[in-house]
Amino acid sequence: MMSLLVFREQVKNFYHRYDIYIIPVVKFLFALVTIVTINKELGYDARLKTLPVVLALSLLCAFTPSAVMVLVAALLALVHVFFISPIISAVVLVFLMIIYFLYARFTPNLGYIILAIPILYYLKIPYTIPLLLGIISTPMAVVPTACGVLVYYVFQVINSAISVQVNKSVDDILQLYTNIIDNVIGNKQMIMSIVIFALMLIVVYYVRRMRVDYAFEIAIGAGALTSILGFLISDLILDKAEQILAMILGTIVSALIVFIVQFFQLTLDYSGVEHVQFEDDVYYYYVKAIPKMTVTTPQMKVKHINVKNAVRGMSKFDNRHNNDLKDSFDYDIDLDNDDDN
Amino acid sequence: MLNNDKIRLMTKLALYESKTGKEDIRLSKYYKTDYVRYQVIKSIIAATIGYVLILALIMLYKSEYLIKNAVKLDYKTIGLYVLGFYIIIVAIYGLSSIVIYSRKYDISRKKLGRYYKLLKRLEKMYSDESA
Numbered sequence: 345m346m347s348l349l350v351f352r353e354q355v356k357n358f359y360h361r362y363d364i365y366i367i368p369v370v371k372f373l374f375a376l377v378t379i380v381t382i383n384k385e386l387g388y389d390a391r392l393k394t395l396p397v398v399l400a401l402s403l404l405c406a407f408t409p410s411a412v413m414v415l416v417a418a419l420l421a422l423v424h425v426f427f428i429s430p431i432i433s434a435v436v437l438v439f440l441m442i443i444y445f446l447y448a449r450f451t452p453n454l455g456y457i458i459l460a461i462p463i464l465y466y467l468k469i470p471y472t473i474p475l476l477l478g479i480i481s482t483p484m485a486v487v488p489t490a491c492g493v494l495v496y497y498v499f500q501v502i503n504s505a506i507s508v509q510v511n512k513s514v515d516d517i518l519q520l521y522t523n524i525i526d527n528v529i530g531n532k533q534m535i536m537s538i539v540i541f542a543l544m545l546i547v548v549y550y551v552r553r554m555r556v557d558y559a560f561e562i563a564i565g566a567g568a569l570t571s572i573l574g575f576l577i578s579d580l581i582l583d584k585a586e587q588i589l590a591m592i593l594g595t596i597v598s599a600l601i602v603f604i605v606q607f608f609q610l611t612l613d614y615s616g617v618e619h620v621q622f623e624d625d626v627y628y629y630y631v632k633a634i635p636k637m638t639v640t641t642p643q644m645k646v647k648h649i650n651v652k653n654a655v656r657g658m659s660k661f662d663n664r665h666n667n668d669l670k671d672s673f674d675y676d677i678d679l680d681n682d683d684d685n
Numbered sequence: 686m687l688n689n690d691k692i693r694l695m696t697k698l699a700l701y702e703s704k705t706g707k708e709d710i711r712l713s714k715y716y717k718t719d720y721v722r723y724q725v726i727k728s729i730i731a732a733t734i735g736y737v738l739i740l741a742l743i744m745l746y747k748s749e750y751l752i753k754n755a756v757k758l759d760y761k762t763i764g765l766y767v768l769g770f771y772i773i774i775v776a777i778y779g780l781s782s783i784v785i786y787s788r789k790y791d792i793s794r795k796k797l798g799r800y801y802k803l804l805k806r807l808e809k810m811y812s813d814e815s816a
Contacts, residue, residue: 517747618700620703
């Protein structure tokens with residue numbers, strides 16, 4: 345545990361120092377995964393699947409705000425659908441516009457959730473999002489989660505509808521459209537998923553706020569358990585027993601991912617090194633402002649190691665007991681930091 | 686001569702201006718009522734567009750039925766339903782916008798107050814320097 349904590353401090357320090365380079369790289373990777381996934385699942389237009397286009401779009405997303413990534417992904421999906429059926433793509437556009445006007449424009453920061461859920465669905469780990477949002481957000485995040493699930497199932501239905509019939513006459517297209525709406529509205533699995541995701545988010549949120557040791561770990565576990573039980577019930581009711589294994593594995597992987605994210609506190613918005621420019625009558629100033637935290641953490645690290653040395657020589661049980669106590673103590677410090685942020 | 690205190694203060698101010706301050710300074714150009722009213726109008730327009738789009742989807746979905754029964758439909762009842770739901774949606778969006786944007790304005794004002802305090806301190810520093 346000790347070496348892990350030291351490792352965490354090192355990772356955090358590294359992040360503080362180089363966040364100006366790390367953030368674009370991470371965004372580039374996220375964008376790449378997103379675009380490749382969309383191309384794989386909806387890849388009707390071969391032109392968009394070529395490497396230069398994919399790389400150019402990913403690069404664009406790496407250096408622009410995250411809202412641009414959501415927009416690029418939505419446009420990409422639209423163009424793919426447009427290639428095979430312009431009218432269906434118009435319906436998709438209307439559908440996305442409804443989500444924008446009625447919800448997304450009010451919380452531009454949460455727009456990426458609506459994008460992340462479909463992508464993670466294709467990667468088989470959508471459970472990450474409600475677990476993560478329970479840790480870092482409020483129950484209000486239920487709404488974008490539901491929107492994300494809706495988007496995924498709409499594209500799912502459109503995908504299967506398009507692959508069955510591609511006709512051009514107006515009657516057929518109307519038929520296709522009613523078919524799609526029927527399938528979306530009558531999709532019990534979608535409704536179940538929305539309910540279970542909401543439940544997971546709320547469970548994680550309330551458990552992690554409890555004043556107990558290891559509240560975050562317990563919260564993630566409780567959320568994962570809710571997910572497994574909920575989807576088990578839903579899969580059995582809907583007769584989809586073949587999905588159970590993938591669901592359980594997906595939940596475990598999701599819980600692990602969220603646990604790692606929580607452990608390194610990657611989600612907290614640490615302000616890293618800042619560069620500002622200003623001037624007065626006499627000088628131009630180019631100031632590099634480094635948060636004090638990076639300076640104090642190495643001292644904390646040294647303190648930990650000393651404590652460990654001090655307890656060496658005690659009986660094995662006492663040693664472990666002390667370590668446990670110390671861990672919970674560390675934890676309290678972290679929690680206080682959370683509150684401050 | 687470099688004045689370290691002044692640099693520290695100016696750095697703080699520049700950091701605020703380049704981040705959250707941008708939005709706060711933009712908001713400070715409005716009176717609260719004007720700002721809230723403007724945002725409420727924007728939300729109501731957005732809600733209206735969203736509602737019209739939903740109606741369009743529903744009408745397209747029911748188009749076969751609508752065309753077949755175009756003559757004997759009870760347009761008055763349908764119209765009242767459409768209007769009723771519209772009023773509900775507009776009321777929800779309008780009222781919640783009032784609450785949310787008033788709070789946002791108050792919070793940004795508070796932050797801006799702190800910013801002005803620092804600015805005043807900087808101004809005092811300048812006048813002390815020149816004196």
